[in-house]
Amino acid sequence: MQRRHLIAGGLAAAALPHWALAQALEKPKVTIAVGGKNLLYYLPLTIAEQLSYFKAEGLDVTIVDFAGGSKALQAVVGGSADVVSGAFEHTINMQFKGQALRAFVLQGATPQIVLGINPKTMPNFKGIADLKGKKIGVSAPGSSTNVMVNFLLAKVGLKPSDVSIIGVGTGNGAVAAMRSGQIDAMSNLDPVITLLLRSGDLKIASDTRVMAESEKVFGGPMPAGCLYAPQPFLDKNPATVQALTNAMVRADKWIQKAGAAEIIKAVPESYLLGDRAVYIDAFLAAKGSLSADGMIPDKGAQTAFKALASVDAKLGAAKLDLTAVYTNDFVKKANAKYPKG
CATH class of the missing domain: 3.40.190.10 (Periplasmic binding protein-like II)
Structure with a gap:
């Protein structure tokens, strides 16, 4: 009898883990x-x-x-x-x-962020300094994609005001902006980057998906x-x-x-x-x-x-x-x- 109660009690406890956990949480x-x-x-x-x-x-x-x-x-x-x-x-x-x-x-x-150049609008791109006066797409102004652009610009002596930052999102809108030539470069993430790379619509300038490259860009983890x-x-x-x-x-x-x-x-x-x-x-x-x-x-x-x-x-x-x-x-x-x- 006692053993049956113990088994039943154990089964009941096992059946209510979410309930029991939720009671312990201040804000489920x-x-x-x-x-x-x-x-x-x-x-x-x-x-x-x-x-x-x-x-x-x-x-x-x-x-x-x-x-x-x-x-x-x-x-x-x-x-x-x-x-x-x-x-x-x-x-x-x-x-x-x-x-x-x-x-x-x-x-x-x-950060996994890639800064890529539009090969159609910038066929002769040689370095980050060439972005002066160009339109750069980011996920949203002020986001980490924008921060990385600012950081890379600063390394070559350019200010954020030396480029035009345009929010393009992180999906099909970003892909369309690049392919149509609305932007000259893009700071964005995968899967957008890989999609554009495979179709030849993007050329990598800086890639922080790679640990060694990220540490080289930022000088540490x-x-x-x-x-x-x-x-x-x-x-x-x-x-x-x-x-x-x-x-x-x-x-x-x-x-x-x-x-x-x-x-x-x-x-x-x-x-x-x-x-x-x-x-x-x-x-x-x-x-x-x-x-x-x-x-x-x-x-x-x-x-x-x-x-x-x-x-x-x-x-x-x-x-x-x-x-x-x-x-x-x-x-x-x-x-x-x-x-x-």
């Missing part, structure tokens, strides 16, 4: 803002959603997609979203503006896609943040083990931009630049600060607390809980 319903969810830059977020890793942690996550990372940031600052899935450097920019935001789990070990949120959100909802981190670390690890066929099966059809082969090529190009375990490199904040300071003298002169823009505390616990993903 979480809204995540992202800028260009179809991008491989955000693949861990998509995998955590599609493989139900968020649900496994007791979370009910709503993901709201925007045209670029700067728009996603505005959603959290404005209060319509809780967490941003976006570029790490925004946490530094926002501290400079007096707002405390903190990254707590990494998706991208490099440059953390990229991550989950970040206002510090008060982390303070009030530590169990919720831990649950989000657990799901993302599992996604990071799953991606590193996954083959192209598994990735294609997991992502929504619309992300493939009508060409599975292109998406597979893009995934293989980006896989090495995605985080293997969610850990944010300790030198990453300094690298990101230097990149931002190179195009903003006021930010460069500011005394910022770079230890306050990230934490690995949640990631360490997630890796202990899911050592194999």
Whole structure:
């Protein structure tokens, strides 16, 4: 009789993991803002959603997609979203503006951004300095794609005002802008970049999908896609943040083990931009630049600060607390809980 009760009790407990987990979470319903969810830059977020890793942690996550990372940031600052899935450097920019935001789990070990030239409008391109006076497409003005353009321009003595920045998004609109000659260059991500490369509509000038190239461009490890949120959100909802981190670390690890066929099966059809082969090529190009375990490199904040300071003298002169823009505390616990993903 006692054994039967124990078995029944065990089965009941096993049948209610989400309920039990949800009770422990301060905020089971979480809204995540992202800028260009179809991008491989955000693949861990998509995998955590599609493989139900968020649900496994007791979370009910709503993901709201925007045209670029700067728009996603505005959603959290404005209060319509809780967490941003976006570029790490925004946490530094926002501290400079007096707002405390903190990254707590990494998706991208490099920015994965490619600056490509339009071979039709710039057939004689020789170097970044040739971009003076040209039209450059970015995902959205102020986003990480724009920051990389500014940084590369600064390295050759050009200012952001020396070019025209045009928001083209991260999908078919970006492809059309390049092919029609509306822009002379583009700072964007995969799968857009691989699609344009394969059709001969883009020539690479700088490629941060490659770890060595990224470190050469930025002078050190440059953390990229991550989950970040206002510090008060982390303070009030530590169990919720831990649950989000657990799901993302599992996604990071799953991606590193996954083959192209598994990735294609997991992502929504619309992300493939009508060409599975292109998406597979893009995934293989980006896989090495995605985080293997969610850990944010300790030198990453300094690298990101230097990149931002190179195009903003006021930010460069500011005394910022770079230890306050990230934490690995949640990631360490997630890796202990899911050592194999």
